[in-house]
Amino acid sequence: MADKDTFLHLARPLGPAPIGAQPSTAPVSVVIQPQAIFSILDHALRRPSDQDRVIGTLLGTRSEDGTEVEIRNCYAVPHTETAEQVEVDMDYQKQMLALHLRANPREVLVGWYATSSELNTFSALIQNFYGQQGDGTWPHPAVHLTVSTVPGQEIESRTYISAPIGVTAERAADSCLFIPVPHELKYGEAEKSGLELISSAKDREDRSQPIITDLEALERAVEHVLDMLERVSNYVNNVLDEEAEPSSALGQFLMNALSLAPKVDPSDIERDFNNHIQDVLVVSYLANTIRTQIDLSNRLATAALTLGTGDALTGEGGQRDGDRQQGGRGGRGGGGRGRQQRQQEA
Amino acid sequence: MPGPTTTLLIEGSFEELADELAQYIDNLKKSQGDESSDIQGECATLLKENKKDEVLKKLVMGGQALNQAPEKEFIAAYNLLIHLVRQSPNLPMFLPKICAHLSAPISSSPANGGGLALSILGTVFNTLPKDHLEMRYHILLAILRVIRATSNFETLRPQLKQLDKWLEEWEMDEVEDRKLYLAVSDVAADAGEDEQAYIYLLRALRTFASEEVSSPEARELSLRALKSAFTHPSHYDFQDLTDLDSIQALRNSDPIYFQLLEIFNSDLLDDFNDFKDEHEGWIEEVGLDGVALNRKMRLLTLASIAASTGQTRSLPYAHIAKALQIPPEDVEMWVIDVIRAGLVEGKLSQLNQTFLIHRSTYRVFGENQWREVASRLDMWRNSLVGVLQVIQQEKGRFMQDKEEEANRVEQKLEQATRGQGRGGGKGKPRAMIDDDMD
Structure with a gap:
């Protein structure tokens, strides 16, 4: 993700609270699962050629107080946009939501996405539609996720919630203020290494990549660690030769990391190892x-x-x-x- | 790629919106019993003369009444005001007033007033146009004031990491940086976050240029930092303090403080006791907690002797008891305390009456420690290289085996086909042989 503008998020607009709970203005944070992003990008690739952006519904979970939203899934919603008006297939949205809820009742409606970073008055309209009472995310604010999909540029994602603006009801209905909120893309180790493997195939002629064996993976990991060790010991040597500025915090950290190796007597290791070898031998004999x-x-x-x-x-x-x-x-x-x-x- | 420049999306011309807002403010004032207010009328005349700034002035002045708006309409009304003000070329003129209004308590919402004000201030902060970025500094100060008044430090905490980037962007001078750091430190201290307060106090100290380090202000702040470091129950690293120029300047102005700092930085309990004998009553005089200092010194001493054990990495109980000047039966309690403080890791062996040290903190990280790091790194690398060799060897052998097996199968196949040729059309010669065997 590219570097983005900084913003401050301290409080969310005061929303109506469920009965019995105090309304709060605690800030919101959003977590995005990568499969949602992938499906948005896929949608952007398959959009009609005359449409600049496409939109869809975001599904996920929300913590009880509404301060943490996790986007887990999404689906596309057809819409048409012209200079004067915007049309969203609301029936389709309702049907799809009902079907999704039937298959996965724990993933609720949290907001909507658009495949362009731009915000305009149509965004405000759609945002109000998603945040409305009844079919929308009310009483929680709807989350708007924009994913820029300009070819050849870094993909950029932003998340917003909205606040009302305007002192009359008519004015407030078709306008809103988008409040940027912090978000985070979360993926696990397994997903990461899987993706790395897939993306390593992109530079090859035949677009294929054999799956590496455990032994090769181990070998690579060892080489990787050796590389890192090389870098660290370079720094340490530089410090010793008085070429680099010593940082005692860094040294302390290194020392702590290096002390993680347990202190064991060599004789103990030998004894334990021999015991283990005997076990292995017995097992192999029995086998x-x-x-x-x-x-x-x-x-x-x-x-x-x-x-x-x-x-x-x-x-x-x-x-x-x-x-x-x-x-x-x-x-x-x-x-x-x-x-x-x-x-x-x- | 910058983000969208505007996040305030509202349709309507300046005149319409200003008129609506003026009417709203009038209504609010009237409901408060102030019948004379006629901002709408005044604005209408001014709008006709196309004096937008005058209109805005009226609206911003009237903005005080918004503090009494019902909490549901509060944000919407203020957002509209911000939207209008943003269109003016004289934006910096109005913002201080708005900030002042928002810093005042919001009477309609005692429970959420702070949150509402923060939300608006956040919007102002985020929507400032690029050419007025330095205004963000003043807004941030206003935000800190509100946070302090409403004790909302938790909401600020995740944002603090952006502080450095902002300060860099705004290109403020050191005095202003320091003011901001001190404001953050105060907010943190009020919220009971001593650690954060201390960190930002240190940052404020770092902003002193080398020629100002002995100024009265620098001295006062340095002493404040020193005191909080001495008495903070979980702060054990004094090296960051001794590195600071302004602290070094104390060597001349307050030698006793500096002496104490040096003792805490690198010396042992004995030296501390000598210090106490030499300056009897001084600790109580300056308002430091003698018991806490003693305790801290003991923990630091234990960390020091643990670090000095070198390769043996074990300490007999008797040695600890002597260094800490405590009875031998208390040794284990002290060791547990020092482990809890995170200075040392290890395990106690009651049987051997020794403390086996896994890891210890070095109070002074000198050249010897760097050498130690280097030698341990080398050891690690060497053993890893060994592992890599074994892996590669095994892999090579595995490949070789596989190749041989493939060769063997090929040979067999060849033999079989040859055998078939010799057999002259006999169905399955190999199977036949097997059957014979069985």
Whole structure:
């Protein structure tokens, strides 16, 4: 996201409060989940060529006092805009909202988005529509999210809530003041690494990217950490050579981070390691034994099959195995197994 | 890409809107019993003569009446006023008046008055045109006044991180920066946020240029910072103070304070006791809490001796008891206190009567500490390089194995096809062999 203008958000306009609660002017903050942004961008890509911006409804959750809004989902709403008038398909919006609420009752209507950073009087109209009593977000303010979608430029997002303006009812109906509110895009580690993988394919000719294995990921991570260590020790060496200004806060922080390694006696480590090795050895020995047992019973089972006797000798495991063989593929299958076995031994 | 320049969206000409607002204010005043008010009439005449600024002056002066507006209409009416004022070229002329009105208590809404005023001031702050950006400073000061009066520090806290950026943008001089920092510090102190108050006090101190460091104002602020640092229950880092020029200037003007600071910065409890003997009664005289100072000094001393253990990283109880001048049975309590203060991390071994230190804070971060950091970094890097080698080796071997296996399968396949050729059309020679085996 590009650098943006700073603003101050101290209080939200006083809204009507639910009965029994004090109306409050506590500031609002908005959290946006990336899938909502993706779906907005997708909508912007598929917009009709003659439309500058498209709009849609934002769904999400709101904390009880209304100070925190989380935008989780959204859907497009058709609308047409000309120089003189704006038309929003309200029936469609209502139907879609009802359907969404049926599928996911916890995600409520929180506001609307537009795919351009511009605010105009139509924005005010739509904002008032979304914030109205009845179908709107009333008594909470509707959140307006603008996502700029100018090709070749950074994507910029802004969030607003609105306050009334004007002293007469008619004036207030088609105008409003947009109050910028702070917002934050939140995504988890897993989403981030997934996206990184996808976006790394964009520079390749065939637009494909193989998924890296755990081992490769580990290798990369180790190299990454080595790089960072290199940078830090460069700084520290510079400080020691009196080339860089020492910052005791930074040093203290480094020291704290480096002290996180637990203090353990080498003899303790050796003992624990040996204990662990013994455990591993026992497990691997047991695993081998079991494997041998299975092989053995396999052979006995197929042998019994060809000879037609010897069930008593094969034991329980062999018995079951033999049964399956009989019910399943018969002698040929047994032969196949035998072959596999031989290949392993080779 | 800058944000939208205007967020106030209202249709209607200046004249219409001004007329509506004037009427509204008149009505408000009349409901208060002030029948003589006729702003609407006066505005109408002025509008005819096209004196917009005069109209605005009237409206802004009448704005005081808005403080009595019902809380639901308050914001809407004020927003309209801001919208009108913004259109004037003489914007800076009106804003101080508006700020003053908003700083006054809002009589119609005792519970939410502060929030309402803050909301309007925030709007004024945000909608200021680019060429009047420096006005934001004065509005911010007004905002701080309102916040202080309504004890609303919580709403301010998330915004404070933008302060530096703003100050940079506004290009204010140091005196004004300092005024702002002090205002923030006062607000924080009133809200009981001693830590924040202290941080902003320090920032205010940093604004003193080197030639002003011994001015009476600088001295007063420095002493204030010193005192709050000494008595603050969870502040243990004095190095930031000693680095300040204005504090260094105290060395000449208030040597006793400076001596005490040096003791707290790097010395041990013994030195503190010597200091107390030397300046008997001084601590009480200047109003410092002797018990708290003693306690703090003990914690700092324990941190110091923990940091000086070096590679052994363990401290016998007896040593701690001696350094802190406490009975041995109290050692564990003190260690727990110092861990809670975040100066040291470690575990107590009652069996061995020692304190095993994981991490300790260095009160003075000198060259030796940097060397320690460098050596630990090297150690970490070396072991990581080792790990990387193992990984690469294993990976290479895995690739090799895989290749060999592929080769083997290929060979087998070749053999099989050759065998098939020899067998001369026999269906499945391999299966046949298997069957024979079984």
